[in-house]
Amino acid sequence: MEEGRTGPKPWPGAAEGAPVVETRGLTKRFGAQLAVDGLDLVVPRGSVFGFLGPNGSGKTTTIRMLMGLIEPTSGTARVLGEEMPRGTRRVLPRVGALIEGPALYGFLSGRDNLMRFDAADPTADARTRRARVGHALDRVGLTSAAGKKARAYSLGMKQRLGLAAALLQPRELLVLDEPTNGLDPQGMREIRTLVRSLASEGTTVFLSSHLLDEIEQVCTHVAVMARGRLLTQGTVGELASSTRGRLAVTTPDTAEAVRVLKEHGVNDLAVLDDRVTGELPAGPATELADLNAALVRADVRVRAFGTERASLEDAFVALTGEGFDVAG
Amino acid sequence: MSRAEAADAGATAAPAPAPAPAAARRWGLSLLLSEVTTTFRRWRTLALLGVLAAVPILIGIAVKIETGGDGGDGGHGGGGPAFISQVTNNGLFLVFTSLAATLPFFLPMAIGVIAGDSVAGEAGSGTLRYLLVAPAGRTRLLLAKYATTMAFCFAATLVVAVSALAVGALLFPLGEVTLISGTTIGFGEGLLRALAIAAVVALSLVGVAALGLFVSTLTTSGVAAMATTVGLLITVQILDQFPQLSAIQPYLFPHYWLSFADLLRDPVYWDQVLRNLGLQALYAAVFGSAAWARFTTKDITV
Numbered sequence: 001m002e003e004g005r006t007g008p009k010p011w012p013g014a015a016e017g018a019p020v021v022e023t024r025g026l027t028k029r030f031g032a033q034l035a036v037d038g039l040d041l042v043v044p045r046g047s048v049f050g051f052l053g054p055n056g057s058g059k060t061t062t063i064r065m066l067m068g069l070i071e072p073t074s075g076t077a078r079v080l081g082e083e084m085p086r087g088t089r090r091v092l093p094r095v096g097a098l099i100e101g102p103a104l105y106g107f108l109s110g111r112d113n114l115m116r117f118d119a120a121d122p123t124a125d126a127r128t129r130r131a132r133v134g135h136a137l138d139r140v141g142l143t144s145a146a147g148k149k150a151r152a153y154s155l156g157m158k159q160r161l162g163l164a165a166a167l168l169q170p171r172e173l174l175v176l177d178e179p180t181n182g183l184d185p186q187g188m189r190e191i192r193t194l195v196r197s198l199a200s201e202g203t204t205v206f207l208s209s210h211l212l213d214e215i216e217q218v219c220t221h222v223a224v225m226a227r228g229r230l231l232t233q234g235t236v237g238e239l240a241s242s243t244r245g246r247l248a249v250t251t252p253d254t255a256e257a258v259r260v261l262k263e264h265g266v267n268d269l270a271v272l273d274d275r276v277t278g279e280l281p282a283g284p285a286t287e288l289a290d291l292n293a294a295l296v297r298a299d300v301r302v303r304a305f306g307t308e309r310a311s312l313e314d315a316f317v318a319l320t321g322e323g324f325d326v327a328g
Numbered sequence: 329m330s331r332a333e334a335a336d337a338g339a340t341a342a343p344a345p346a347p348a349p350a351a352a353r354r355w356g357l358s359l360l361l362s363e364v365t366t367t368f369r370r371w372r373t374l375a376l377l378g379v380l381a382a383v384p385i386l387i388g389i390a391v392k393i394e395t396g397g398d399g400g401d402g403g404h405g406g407g408g409p410a411f412i413s414q415v416t417n418n419g420l421f422l423v424f425t426s427l428a429a430t431l432p433f434f435l436p437m438a439i440g441v442i443a444g445d446s447v448a449g450e451a452g453s454g455t456l457r458y459l460l461v462a463p464a465g466r467t468r469l470l471l472a473k474y475a476t477t478m479a480f481c482f483a484a485t486l487v488v489a490v491s492a493l494a495v496g497a498l499l500f501p502l503g504e505v506t507l508i509s510g511t512t513i514g515f516g517e518g519l520l521r522a523l524a525i526a527a528v529v530a531l532s533l534v535g536v537a538a539l540g541l542f543v544s545t546l547t548t549s550g551v552a553a554m555a556t557t558v559g560l561l562i563t564v565q566i567l568d569q570f571p572q573l574s575a576i577q578p579y580l581f582p583h584y585w586l587s588f589a590d591l592l593r594d595p596v597y598w599d600q601v602l603r604n605l606g607l608q609a610l611y612a613a614v615f616g617s618a619a620w621a622r623f624t625t626k627d628i629t630v
Contacts (some may be wrong), residue, residue: 064628099458103458115362120358120362122358122463162458
């Protein structure tokens with residue numbers, strides 16, 4: 001990153017894989033309330049970065065600081081190598097954003113809405129505007145409704161039009177704040193497909209959501225926020241594996257199985273019908289094969305044996321200790 | 329793999345800043361054009377212009393009915409506006425009468441609505457954040473907004489003037505114009521003076537426009553900004569009526585508004601007209617700077 005700065009490249013260290021977003025101690029205070037508290041976020045180039053957190057955890061405030069809409073109280077936010085909000089003019093033409101839902105001019109058609117947002121970008125070429133707008137509409141599947149007034153759009157259509165506005169130019173970074181809000185399951189699938197295809201073209205996608213399975217399905221990296229603080233960040237795999245899975249044994253001899261497993265240090269044992277589940281002991285990994293052998297030696301008839309993989313949801317609950325809709 | 333992709337992304341996106349010099353020529357134009365067309369496509373803007381166009385029609389019909397339909401003797405000098413008694417002799421005077429009638433309230437109210445809504449309305453509906461991340465640039469956007477409000481000032485004044493001229497020509501005879509100072513000029517020169525008056529009237533609204541724009545940067549409610557601007561206008565108009573406040577009156581933006589009548593003298597009295605334009609420039613500078621200072625540092629949280 002340091003050596004990249006000396007080169008004549010339009011943004012420092014792009015090819016070296018410098019982070020697309022990097023914040024240091026980013027803090028925003030609204031009056032007495034600390035909305036974002038000392039955030040150190042790193043979004044690697046080329047990632048699909050899931051930004052998770054309950055409602056009111058500071059996700060949107062962070063995104064607004066990254067987009068130069070609000071000024072940090074302290075700390076720095078660098079986007080595409082430049083500090084925000086100072087670099088707004090150079091950075092934002094390379095960033096497409098959908099922030100806190102779409103906002104449209106109801107009295108204009110979908111197409112004219114996009115024409116207006118494109119006209120606001122000083123780097124956008126007016127000669128190619130109509131073609132680029134048409135392409136963006138096509139990409140989100142709105143071509144047939146492009147002539148309709150935006151006030152007649154459903155929430156899902158508005159969401160798509162907002163996405164189209166983010167896709168008016170080839171972007172290096174897409175910031176999508178709750179992009180599947182208000183979409184039906186089919187629409188959600190389409191958006192996920194779109195995100196994947198954009199990512200495969202090399203666009204870094206920063207996706208905020210409170211829907212865990214959404215993040216799990218499309219993201220490579222994830223950061224979790226709660227009450228204005230960053231709880232963790234890393235790859236989706238790392239986060240899920242940081243939570244230990246549970247051992248599950250299916251057997252008709254549940255009482256005996258519980259006894260044997262307890263002897264081998266398995267905690268929190270629970271029996272449901274013919275299933276025994278329990279938490280594997282901490283410390284050096286217990287060899288699962290040895291446990292199985294011990295069960296069989298004790299004449300426990302084992303029908304199924306294995307660990308259940310921890311989901312992102314388990315990881316999240318372990319981190320925040322709360323449900324998703326509890327505001328921080 | 330991911331490294332190669334990252335390099336790819338850099339390579340494909342690298343030409344993006346290249347067309348910047350070409351785009352620089354259109355720096356303000358694209359946004360300004362979009363701003364103007366967006367404003368004038370609003371139903372509300374057209375309704376305001378419609379109301380303004382209706383005022384001369386009402387005045388014209390009222391004058392016509394009052395004088396018994398015949399433009400023979402018009403010399404009844406009542407307490408009405410200075411030009412109204414002349415309308416029956418010359419339809420061109422309907423232009424001056426209508427501008428004098430709309431300048432104190434109708435015109436500045438319409439400007440207050442457009443200016444007050446310009447930033448606050450977009451902030452309230454959320455479109456402001458998308459314009460800013462486009463990125464429109466705060467200074468550039470504010471300039472485009474102000475220029476659009478100015479365009480509306482001219483459009484509104486022109487609508488009143490053209491409507492008045494049409495109604496005047498339809499209901500009353502047209503001809504030579506007798507100026508306030510008594511000299512008579514041809515109809516052609518009269519028309520030119522009418523045009524000059526319309527321009528001065530439009531420029532008289534520069535101050536309210538800047539005031540409205542500033543108010544608009546203070547709130548995220550378009551309606552609140554409109555109401556505040558119009559409320560301020562009414563308050564200032566009332567303050568301008570009390571003789572006890574004569575010390576501050578020369579600094580009130582509407583104080584010299586009706587001085588446009590001085591353009592109908594021979595020679596033209598420039599004194600008050602220039603003072604009016606100077607005062608408007610002062611308001612534009614003060615409230616324009618205030619709007620800029622506020623808007624460029626504001627947190628956009630809606």
